[in-house]
Amino acid sequence: MLSEVTATRYVTPLREGGSLPGIVEADDLGTYVMKFTGAGQGRKTLVAEVVCGQLGRRLGLRVPELVTIQLDPVIGLGEPDQEVQELLKASGGLNLGMDYLPGSLGFDPLAYTMDPVEAGRVVWFDALINNVDRSWRNPNMLVWHGEPWLIDHGATMIWHHNWPGARASAAKPYDASDHVLAPFAPDVDAAAAELAPLVTEELLTEVAADVPDEWLVGEPGFDTPDALRRAYVEALLPRAATIHERLTLGKRTERGPSRAPGWLTDHLTPWPHPTKDGGTGGIGARTEDGTT
Template identity: 60%
Template sequence: MLSEVTAVRYATPLREGGSMPGLVEADDRRLYVLKWVGAAQGRKALVAEVLAGELGRRLGLPVPELVRIDLDPVLARSEPEQQIQEQMRASGGVNLGMAFVSGALNFDPLCFEVDAALAGRVLWFDALIGNVDRSWRNPNLLVAAGGLRLIDHGASLIFHHNWAGAAGWVGRPYDASDHALLAAAPDLGSADAELAPLAAESLAGAVEAIPDEWLTEEPGFTDPQGVREAYLAQLTARLAGPRDWLPEVAG
């Protein structure tokens, strides 16, 4: 389960991405990047963030800590921009917080080097979850003290936007043609040998971390546990079947 905190101060919007996440201080005196449940992308983007992010953390990948963050819409009073105010007011209750990475820079594949082993693990992870948002144009990677940080996985797991056709996604090949780490000659073979068994052990825990509030009233399901079981079955099948979905990259 994710840790729970409460937002006590709204600091500023982060004007990147369509949902314009906000920087907030919580009652544990830490800063978090808050992803709004009331944003246009909807709660499924937050589900993907949690499932993918928690799986990545269990695989040993450098994903910042994720928390449940409770928001009182009254904090919108400190935001002068009406559009952001409206988004905050629509996001009362449980939202997603990602630990703020102080001093981080956006990753540029032309400026920062990544070793082949780490590049292979990141690419393998992205291929498993079908992450379409790790291109060189928008890598969703930060560089900070200690190395890379993986952020923003809300565009992964696209099968959950059409559960009726989700089975067709299980073996879908991953297109890595513009992946941000291709220039690092990712070692996918070693990554597959290392991460496949670990992922099999970690999927259930990652699925359990999704808050119930974001799984209720899902069409075709009677309760949140049924939705969790569908996510687990989907990713287990992708992992267990022939991993032809892994891209071919030059070593």
């Protein structure tokens, strides 16, 4: 079970992510990146963070420690941003926190390197959880004390958004061509030989048990939280055994980070933006890592 702490101070929002996570201090004197139940992506994002984050940690991958955080919405009364205030008001109760890694830097494949064995372990893990969000456009990796750390697993296990089709979805292959670690010749077969035997029914059951009941209740087709936890186990267990056989590392796509379409941005002049006149500022501008 995850440790539970209580938020004592809201420090600042992190605007790199679409869910608007924030840095908070807690009553255990720790500092956490907090993800909110009231965010637009909903509680399934937090479920994915717990299942995949805890699984990664149990497999020996570097994932920041996770905790649940009790939030009193009154903590945000001093926040001047109305959007943040509304998010905090909508997120009273139990939320998710990840250990804050002070001084960490975003992983850049042009600045850092990784040996094929470790790269293979990360790529295999992402194939297992069907992570569509660790690409060269958006690595979702940090470098802390010289070591790579894996973050942001909310966009994984896409099948849990449609449980009637989960079995077929979980059986699909994984295209790692755009994975941020694809250039480092990841040794996926070695990773599968090492990690697949560790992904047992017992391990997955223990990982799923870390998800709080209140994030699982009310799911259509499931009478109890434990029944829904069992569905996560049944989706991941067979995938672990064979996903390396259905993983491809082809040619990376050439298109750059996604941008707003012209029909949406053309009327924004005189605001400059990356799709017109070589501008780099203004609403909708993106940094090199694809964030706004």
